[in-house]
Amino acid sequence: MTTRDRIVALADDLIRDRGINAFSFADISEEMGIKNASVHYYFPTKSSLCLAVIKRQQVALEEMISLAKKSAPLDRLEQYMSIYDRSKEADRVCLVGSLAPDLHTLNEDIRVALKEVAARILEWVTEILEEGRDEGVFRFGGNARSRALLIVTNMLASLQLTRLTKSEDFSIIKKSIIKDLTS
Amino acid sequence: MTTRDRIVALADDLIRDRGINAFSFADISEEMGIKNASVHYYFPTKSSLCLAVIKRQQVALEEMISLAKKSAPLDRLEQYMSIYDRSKEADRVCLVGSLAPDLHTLNEDIRVALKEVAARILEWVTEILEEGRDEGVFRFGGNARSRALLIVTNMLASLQLTRLTKSEDFSIIKKSIIKDLTS
DNA sequence: GTCTATATTCCGATAGAC
DNA sequence: GTCTATCGGAATATAGAC
Numbered sequence: 585m586t587t588r589d590r591i592v593a594l595a596d597d598l599i600r601d602r603g604i605n606a607f608s609f610a611d612i613s614e615e616m617g618i619k620n621a622s623v624h625y626y627f628p629t630k631s632s633l634c635l636a637v638i639k640r641q642q643v644a645l646e647e648m649i650s651l652a653k654k655s656a657p658l659d660r661l662e663q664y665m666s667i668y669d670r671s672k673e674a675d676r677v678c679l680v681g682s683l684a685p686d687l688h689t690l691n692e693d694i695r696v697a698l699k700e701v702a703a704r705i706l707e708w709v710t711e712i713l714e715e716g717r718d719e720g721v722f723r724f725g726g727n728a729r730s731r732a733l734l735i736v737t738n739m740l741a742s743l744q745l746t747r748l749t750k751s752e753d754f755s756i757i758k759k760s761i762i763k764d765l766t767s
Numbered sequence: 768m769t770t771r772d773r774i775v776a777l778a779d780d781l782i783r784d785r786g787i788n789a790f791s792f793a794d795i796s797e798e799m800g801i802k803n804a805s806v807h808y809y810f811p812t813k814s815s816l817c818l819a820v821i822k823r824q825q826v827a828l829e830e831m832i833s834l835a836k837k838s839a840p841l842d843r844l845e846q847y848m849s850i851y852d853r854s855k856e857a858d859r860v861c862l863v864g865s866l867a868p869d870l871h872t873l874n875e876d877i878r879v880a881l882k883e884v885a886a887r888i889l890e891w892v893t894e895i896l897e898e899g900r901d902e903g904v905f906r907f908g909g910n911a912r913s914r915a916l917l918i919v920t921n922m923l924a925s926l927q928l929t930r931l932t933k934s935e936d937f938s939i940i941k942k943s944i945i946k947d948l949t950s
Numbered sequence: 951g952t953c954t955a956t957a958t959t960c961c962g963a964t965a966g967a968c
Numbered sequence: 969g970t971c972t973a974t975c976g977g978a979a980t981a982t983a984g985a986c
Contacts, residue, residue: 602871603869618971624964682868687930741920744863804982
């Protein structure tokens with residue numbers, strides 16, 4: 585992994601651990617054994633670093649959507665949920681859920697990119713639900729996008745809320761979502 | 768309203784607007800037309816101020832629960848949801864949803880208080896759902912607490928996600944929750 | 951209870967050598 | 969591409985006068 589990539593990966597982890605406004609270039613440079621100024625060589629501003637983190641997430645998301653393309657709807661939904669599994673294991677929240685509360689402190693570039701991510705996730709989940717209903721494996725009321733809104737909000741907030749309640753609550757939420765759809 | 772109360776109310780608004788780590792004592796003192804040091808007279812540390820904000824929320828929550836006590840389950844659920852209505856109108860997220868992503872930057876006192884709030888909300892919604900099901904006005908699968916987890920995560924994240932998607936999505940989520948329970 | 955003044959620390963960012 | 973050195977600013981917090 586290049587130095588640049590390591591910086592972005594570390595920033596991603598810090599944002600999802602403590603929030604964008606609670607980490608510094610020093611956190612990154614110290615962890616990497618380089619100097620503050622070296623991080624600025626790659627990312628002149630904190631905003632540019634944050635934007636790179638979001639762009640990286642966009643790429644990863646498209647990759648995952650592509651890879652999952654041939655799977656059945658239920659498998660695809662479980663692959664979507666597995667994103668949050670990995671976050672939960674590390675006690676991280678998701679990127680959208682970390683940045684949305686701080687949105688009013690972020691510049692326009694970042695807001696736009698984040699909106700793209702949110703829209704793409706919703707689009708993907710909507711697609712999965714539609715196909716699942718057409719195939720008769722999912723049952724749910726309302727249209728697919730409304731149902732996707734419910735599921736995405738469940739997953740986003742599950743990482744936040746279960747920092748405060750019992751950890752098992754995360755898997756209760758996941759299982760409830762699947763059960764609601766399949767019974 | 769006393770100066771102290773105004774400070775706490777302003778801090779609450781700032782936390783839910785931009786996050787705990789993105790506002791300063793200056794934001795509060797300037798808005799109130801007093802000096803930085805005067806805010807410190809009431810709250811020696813930022814942590815003590817944050818704790819006061821959470822305690823205030825606890826009081827407001829108990830008040831609302833008390834007042835709603837005699838209402839029917841569906842009314843009570845709508846009163847619960849109306850908390851988020853008011854936040855959405857002001858483009859604020861909820862307190863739990865603002866602080867949970869930053870939890871690892873907060874001290875133990877605050878974490879404990881925040882866990883109490885989350886537990887109390889869950890307890891209340893669970894109670895409403897149980898009673899509604901007993902009375903035959905709500906229908907849902909799984910136990911009441913699991914269902915409460917789904918609804919609370921829907922509401923918490925709706926404020927965050929709809930900062931990024933269409934504003935109407937907030938009311939779509941709300942209506943979907945009610946419809947799922949009552950049909 | 952509010953003020954002025956300031957200590958202290960930290961952070962984002964840049965200049966310029968190597 | 970990484971370093972040393974540092975600037976400028978902002979933030980939390982405190983001392984002490986009024």
